[in-house]
Amino acid sequence: MIERHLARLRSRHEVSEADVALIRGAIGEMRxxxxxxxxxxxxKRLESSTLLIDGxxxxxxxxxxxxxxxxxxxxxxxxxxxxxxxxxxxxxxVLSLTPxxxxxxAHADIRRITRASEQLAFLYWFSTxxxxxxxxxxxxxxxxxxxxxxxxxLFCELQAxxxxxxxxxxxxxxxxxxxxxxxECLGLTSVHVNRTLKQLRExxxxxxRQGRVTIHDLPGLRRxxxxxPAYLYLGKQPG
Amino acid sequence: MIERHLARLRSRHEVSEADVALIRGAIGEMRxxxxxxxxxxxxKRLESSTLLIDGxxxxxxxxxxxxxxxxxxxxxxxxxxxxxxxxxxxxxxVLSLTPxxxxxxAHADIRRITRASEQLAFLYWFSTxxxxxxxxxxxxxxxxxxxxxxxxxLFCELQAxxxxxxxxxxxxxxxxxxxxxxxECLGLTSVHVNRTLKQLRExxxxxxRQGRVTIHDLPGLRRxxxxxPAYLYLGKQPG
DNA sequence: CGCACTCTTGATGGTCATCAAGACGGGTGG
DNA sequence: CCACCCGTCTTGATGACCATCAAGAGTGCG
Numbered sequence: 001m002i003e004r005h006l007a008r009l010r011s012r013h014e015v016s017e018a019d020v021a022l023i024r025g026a027i028g029e030m031r032x033x034x035x036x037x038x039x040x041x042x043x044k045r046l047e048s049s050t051l052l053i054d055g056x057x058x059x060x061x062x063x064x065x066x067x068x069x070x071x072x073x074x075x076x077x078x079x080x081x082x083x084x085x086x087x088x089x090x091x092x093x094v095l096s097l098t099p100x101x102x103x104x105x106a107h108a109d110i111r112r113i114t115r116a117s118e119q120l121a122f123l124y125w126f127s128t129x130x131x132x133x134x135x136x137x138x139x140x141x142x143x144x145x146x147x148x149x150x151x152x153x154l155f156c157e158l159q160a161x162x163x164x165x166x167x168x169x170x171x172x173x174x175x176x177x178x179x180x181x182x183x184e185c186l187g188l189t190s191v192h193v194n195r196t197l198k199q200l201r202e203x204x205x206x207x208x209r210q211g212r213v214t215i216h217d218l219p220g221l222r223r224x225x226x227x228x229p230a231y232l233y234l235g236k237q238p239g
Numbered sequence: 240m241i242e243r244h245l246a247r248l249r250s251r252h253e254v255s256e257a258d259v260a261l262i263r264g265a266i267g268e269m270r271x272x273x274x275x276x277x278x279x280x281x282x283k284r285l286e287s288s289t290l291l292i293d294g295x296x297x298x299x300x301x302x303x304x305x306x307x308x309x310x311x312x313x314x315x316x317x318x319x320x321x322x323x324x325x326x327x328x329x330x331x332x333v334l335s336l337t338p339x340x341x342x343x344x345a346h347a348d349i350r351r352i353t354r355a356s357e358q359l360a361f362l363y364w365f366s367t368x369x370x371x372x373x374x375x376x377x378x379x380x381x382x383x384x385x386x387x388x389x390x391x392x393l394f395c396e397l398q399a400x401x402x403x404x405x406x407x408x409x410x411x412x413x414x415x416x417x418x419x420x421x422x423e424c425l426g427l428t429s430v431h432v433n434r435t436l437k438q439l440r441e442x443x444x445x446x447x448r449q450g451r452v453t454i455h456d457l458p459g460l461r462r463x464x465x466x467x468p469a470y471l472y473l474g475k476q477p478g
Numbered sequence: 479c480g481c482a483c484t485c486t487t488g489a490t491g492g493t494c495a496t497c498a499a500g501a502c503g504g505g506t507g508g
Numbered sequence: 509c510c511a512c513c514c515g516t517c518t519t520g521a522t523g524a525c526c527a528t529c530a531a532g533a534g535t536g537c538g
Contacts, residue, residue: 043469045477061379064465069382071375083372086365088477091372091470118354125364126325128371133322133330135374136310140300142381143308143426147526178484187382192526194486226303230282231330238284238327386494417516431494433518 001103002027004077004165005051009123011164012237019117026109027051033100039080040094046084048106052076055100056176059092060184070185072134073097073158077165083128085110098176122239130233137231142187145226147196150186152225155206155213160229170218176211240342241266243316243404244290248362250403251476258356265348266290272339278319279333285323287345291315294339295415298331299423309424311373312336312397316404322367324349337415361478369472376470381426384465386435389425391464394445394452399471409457415450 002023009015030053033039039050042061057074071092074080080094085107114121137157141150158175162168179197183190200206205221207214215221241262248254269292272278278289281300296313310331313319319333324346353360376396380389397414401407418436422429439445444460446453454460 059375061375063379063383067383069379071378083368086361086368086478087372087472091472092375115357121360122325125367128364129322129325129367132367132371132374133326135371135378136298136300136331139310139374139377139381140302140308142378144302144306180484189527190485191487191528195526198486233326233330239325419516428495429517430496430519434494437518 001030001053002051004053004167006077007165008077009127012233012235013119013123013126015123016119019120019123022113022117022120026105026113028104028106031102031104033096033102035096035098035100037096038093039096039102040084040090042090042093045089046081046107048104049082049084049110050080050094050102050104052078052080053101053103056097057100058095058097058181058185060095061092068184069187070181071138072131073154073185075158075161075165076167079124079127082110082124083131085124097181126237133231133233147186147188147192148199149225150188151182151193151196151200152205152221153227154182154185155208155215156218156222156225156227156229157232158213159215159218160232160234164234170215172212172214174211175208175213182208240269240292241290241316243292243406245316246404247316248366251472251474252358252362252365254362255358258359258362261352261356261359265344265352267343267345270341270343272335272341274335274337274339276335277332278335278341279323279329281329281332284328285320285346287343288321288323288349289319289333289341289343291317291319292340292342295336296339297334297336297420297424299334300331307423308426309420310377311370312393312424314397314400314404315406318363318366321349321363322370324363336420365476372470372472386425386427386431387438388464389427390421390432390435390439391444391460392466393421393424394447394454395461395464395466395468396471397452398454398457399468399473403473409454411451411453413450414447414452421447 006015006020033055039057040046052074054076057080058070059072059074060068060070062068080102081090084090110124114124134157141153145153159168159173162173167173179193180190183193186193188196197208200208204216205224206216221227245254245259272294278296279285291313293315296319297309298311298313299307299309301307319341320329323329349363353363373396376392380392384392398407398412401412406412418432419429422432425432427435436447439447443455444463445455460466
């Protein structure tokens with residue numbers, strides 16, 4: 001059930017069997033969730049954190065005029081709102097982009113297991129710091145990349161993150177988003193995303209069609225994106 | 240020495256005298272740092288975290304073509320790189336924007352005091368989550384606000400954050416940045432920042448001149464910025 | 479079969495980048 | 509003391525990138 005979460009943790013750090021047992025002991029029952037549902041609302045008091053088992057979700061904020069900005073895409077194995085453990089309420093919403101399955105961990109249980117294991121406390125702090133690192137890279141993308149390299153950077157990030165949990169290879173992955181949602185990630189309009197995707201296709205870098213990303217030239221894509229995976233802290237980490 | 244750091248912590252949570260003593264016992268000697276110095280470089284192994292006592296610093300990344308994007312401005316009382324405690328190395332650089340004073344805490348000491356005090360562990364985890372929240376707001380700003388409201392939002396954020404540590408009032412604050420650095424925060428060119436500042440001045444919202452931000456109409460500024468301070472988690476937090 | 483949603487493409491316009499040049503102010507050295 | 513220089517600010521002219529508006533095509537579903 002939480003295999004992808006464990007794969008994610010273990011891709012970067014050692015996780016003992018005792019720690020795995022603690023995590024397993026803390027998780028609640030599995031819940032299903034349809035696509036397009038805001039499962040966490042900004043400003044609401046939270047008493048638990050949610051782990052994504054299957055599907056895609058995102059963190060977003062709405063503007064007054066109805067525009068939306070997505071701040072992070074979540075893939076299976078990610079916590080959606082581990083930061084609510086310290087923040088108690090969130091500054092953003094969380095939305096399911098596809099039908100999803102999740103499990104819930106009560107904050108009391110997170111407290112219990114991070115008390116019981118210094119390593120788990122460390123891993124989960126790391127995990128929220130990794131979210132922050134991803135946010136920073138998006139700041140750079142939105143601030144300094146043009147539409148083409150911005151889109152390329154997003155595909156590179158998702159390829160790398162999905163690969164960790166076994167959901168992507170070097171030649172592609174499933175990504176059940178539409179162009180509107182892509183635009184909400186990239187700070188563009190869906191019309192311009194459409195033209196940008198066309199360019200990426202014509203340059204034989206990547207094709208995005210019907211919820212599937214097909215990568216024709218990963219090195220080329222990374223070059224266009226100016227993609228440096230350092231911000232994802234891939235591979236075994238020190239400490 | 241760390242009064243502003245304590246003020247920052249205490250503005251949101253209770254901090255016992257014992258915890259203050261732990262913090263005081265962990266801080267190293269004060270260091271001076273000239274303006275324009277990159278004090279932390281991406282990718283370098285770090286064994287300590289740095290607390291900003293005085294001055295302004297920022298987190299930034301450089302692009303291949305020499306462009307730069309600033310991801311966060313740090314004000315006195317902020318940790319610059321508390322996240323390096325779990326990440327061990329950073330994905331971004333840290334630069335002094337003005338002459339600064341800092342103190343250093345060895346990661347070993349952070350470990351010691353967060354072990355000794357569950358509350359401190361909580362506060363410092365919260366602190367890194369607050370950085371992430373600020374990053375998210377910048378993502379929204381860069382993705383969905385135009386130049387005018389983006390600049391307004393930055394001034395609103397800094398006013399609120401500096402007020403916590405006694406360095407801003409409702410009518411203004413010192414901000415020793417030039418228009419180039421402002422542009423690097425806002426994802427714009429310095430030329431366009433100049434025109435944007437002119438507009439903010441002409442609309443009688445805010446004047447930025449010679450390192451000083453004078454706010455003429457804070458409610459109006461916040462309206463233009465679409466500023467919702469919730470993301471700063473101001474005031475006493477639950478838990 | 480018709481409807482809704484998404485994708486696609488064209489036409490036009492606005493925001494912001496780029497290039498360029500001059501003004502201003504502070505610091506330095508002759 | 510003043511000329512000079514440098515960094516910063518300011519403004520104008522032009523153009524690129526992306527938004528907006530609009531319409532038609534494709535696809536899946538009831």
